[in-house]
Amino acid sequence: MPEILAIALNPTVDVSCETETVRPTLKTRTRNQRHDPGGGGINVARVIEELGGAVDVVYLSGGATGALLDDCMERTSVRAHKVPIGQPTRVAYMVHENHTGFEYRFIPEGPQVDPAELKNVLTHVERFEGDYVVASGSLPRGVSHDCYARMAEITGRKNKRFILDSSGRALEEALSTKSVFLVKPSIGELQSLVGEKLDEAGAQNAALDIVKTGRARYVAVSMGMEGAFLASEKGILRLPAKHVRIRSAVGAGDSFVGGMVFSLARGNEVEHAFRLGMAAGTAAVMTSGTQLCRRKDVEALFTPG
Structure with missing residues (x-):
């Protein structure tokens, strides 16, 4: 029985390629194209x-x-449960410009999803008997902002642990349930x-406030090249970023989450999971596309505390 259920409400077919120079108007010839299944929840599951x-x-x-996304998923080892929808899955496009090393990422908003189609996802959450439900990614159009909140409540009612990586109102409403692990x-x-700009000290205080008010038990905040910190009832655990050759930033945040959830499901303490998440996020930027x-x-990157 899987220990973890990942939720991908707005998945993508991720297309990546490279070119020497990106120029306006003129045709840009690309090479080394590849297709991968993507979007928050799918990336977390792949990791x-x-x-x-x-x-x-x-x-x-x-x-x-x-159908292309389904084909990409069949080429992975992840156990996948497809929920059919009426509108087409989005396709995200990433181009690496060799001349500058810049990465251009084009992310469409995705399909309109009928609330009736979403019920099948919630049914999977209700029936899941593992320990962790992790939802990652933006909400597609047509899905209510309280969608992740509903998942958190279902998971909490079953004494399971709900993990969330999202933003905006979806994040705010999920935290209001006080059922987010x-x-x-x-x-x-x-x-x-x-609702305000934060320096690192302010960000740490804001994260600690989320913990103290019971909106989440743990808050892991990523800060890119500045590293990350974990807020808990014990206080703040701050880790610097490890310097590696950056090839692509695609999926770094999802890798961070995947590493943490994997470690937690293995029974490790959250501090250990946080360190493994940092290693996974760093490892993700070392791969192309x-x-x-x-x-x-x-x-190789993981450093136990």
């Missing part, structure tokens, strides 16, 4: 599977692009949540 964990993923899929905002998402992290890199 957990790469690290050796047992995970199921529930994802929405529709149209011809949905772990939340992982970026510092920008935390600023949006509190949409490849996410590799297990050997995560293990």
